[in-house]
Amino acid sequence: MSHADQSVNRQSLLAAADHARALLDAMVRLDEDTPVAPELAQRLESVLELLADHVQPVEAMVGGRTADRSGPRKGSYRDRSPISGVLNPIAPPVTLRVMDDHTANTTTTLGLAYQGPPGRVHGGFVASLLDHIMGYAAGTVGTWIFTRSLTVDYDHAVPLFEELAISARVDHIDGRKIWVVGEIRAEGSVVARARGLWLPPRAVPKGNEG
Ligand SMILES: CCCCCCCCCC(=O)SCCNC(=O)CCNC(=O)[C@H](O)C(C)(C)COP(=O)(O)OP(=O)(O)OC[C@H]1O[C@@H](n2cnc3c(N)ncnc32)[C@H](O)[C@@H]1OP(=O)(O)O
Structure with a gap:
């Protein structure tokens, strides 16, 4: 990936993290009778399906800078x-x-x-x-x-x-x-x-x- 693409990707990840923060805030404010509950659960399930093949293995995320892992941990x-x-x-x-x-x-x-x-x-x-x-x-x-x-x-x-x-x-x-x-x-x-x-x-x- 070029530097320019990496920069655009990082901006997208930062925006996604901000949306997830806003989601956490919205979740704790939802009325338990909200009619959108089933659709919310469905949409979040599809987001998780989108991510499933792209998350790094747990082994890559724990341990230190040179811990054994299948590939380099990407990101700080x-x-x-x-x-x-x-x-x-x-x-x-x-x-x-x-x-x-x-x-x-x-x-x-x-x-x-x-x-x-x-x-x-x-x-x-x-x-x-x-x-x-x-x-x-x-x-x-x-x-x-x-x-x-x-x-x-x-x-x-x-x-x-x-x-x-x-x-x-x-x-x-x-x-x-x-x-x-x-x-x-x-x-x-x-x-x-x-x-x-x-x-x-x-x-x-x-x-x-x-
Ligand atoms: C740049 C990166 C910045 C990152 C920032 C992120 C911050 C995140 C912070 C964390 O989340 S850390 C995670 C939570 N902490 C742990 O998991 C630590 C668990 N404990 C340990 O692994 C060990 O206890 C430790 C490595 C900290 C120390 O083990 P040691 O075997 O070297 O020391 P020991 O426990 O025997 O205590 C050392 C000394 O402190 C003394 N001590 C301990 N508690 C004390 C106390 N409460 N008051 C006074 N002295 C105390 C103790 O008596 C002793 O004194 P002496 O050396 O003079 O004999």
């Missing part, structure tokens, strides 16, 4: 992230900024697909957002790092439909241990805070030695 690992992957429809629209000063930040606005208590973001998703942005801040210190511990304080409701500013910074490093703090602000006020520990594995995960 980061694009598939459930929190910030532009091609993963369960990821909200998020643009990550990772800075040289061991900080990371982003803004996002969440809709009903992320609702916990009425009008508020689900607490598990609040933790996921913090884990992810804090993980990127920790990642500025070492390439491979895992969350070892994460403590979240839910100070106030994290609102749906309002812009959330999520930020994280490396607080201190103690040997292998990378301690990170993070927070979420809505309308300038802190609504959730977190502190956590990130660690590199003792050995580089299989498939990522190169």
Whole structure:
């Protein structure tokens, strides 16, 4: 495929991911008596039939950069992230900024697909957002790092439909241990805070030695 065709294809994939996000939003807002339910199920089944011969094998998507797989994985690992992957429809629209000063930040606005208590973001998703942005801040210190511990304080409701500013910074490093703090602000006020520990594995995960 030429560069120009690749670029057009990527734009189509990004548009498809956005449509899938809009679909998730519509699904959680559907009235259970909706008359379009049978047609909706049929149309989605045909979309899945269209994709069946084109999805990459699971083995190509797990493991690391050089993991055994039948062919090269096409596309970036980061694009598939459930929190910030532009091609993963369960990821909200998020643009990550990772800075040289061991900080990371982003803004996002969440809709009903992320609702916990009425009008508020689900607490598990609040933790996921913090884990992810804090993980990127920790990642500025070492390439491979895992969350070892994460403590979240839910100070106030994290609102749906309002812009959330999520930020994280490396607080201190103690040997292998990378301690990170993070927070979420809505309308300038802190609504959730977190502190956590990130660690590199003792050995580089299989498939990522190169
Ligand atoms: C650039 C890429 C950015 C990517 C961002 C995406 C972020 C995504 C984040 C994730 O989703 S990570 C997935 C969820 N996490 C995991 O799956 C990790 C599972 N745990 C492990 O694999 C291992 O525990 C781990 C590799 C993290 C560490 O194993 P180790 O055997 O090297 O360490 P150990 O568990 O014994 O703990 C190391 C030290 O931390 C200490 N420690 C652990 N928990 C602690 C705690 N809560 N408070 C204080 N210290 C703590 C522990 O006592 C010990 O201290 P010492 O070394 O001084 O003895």
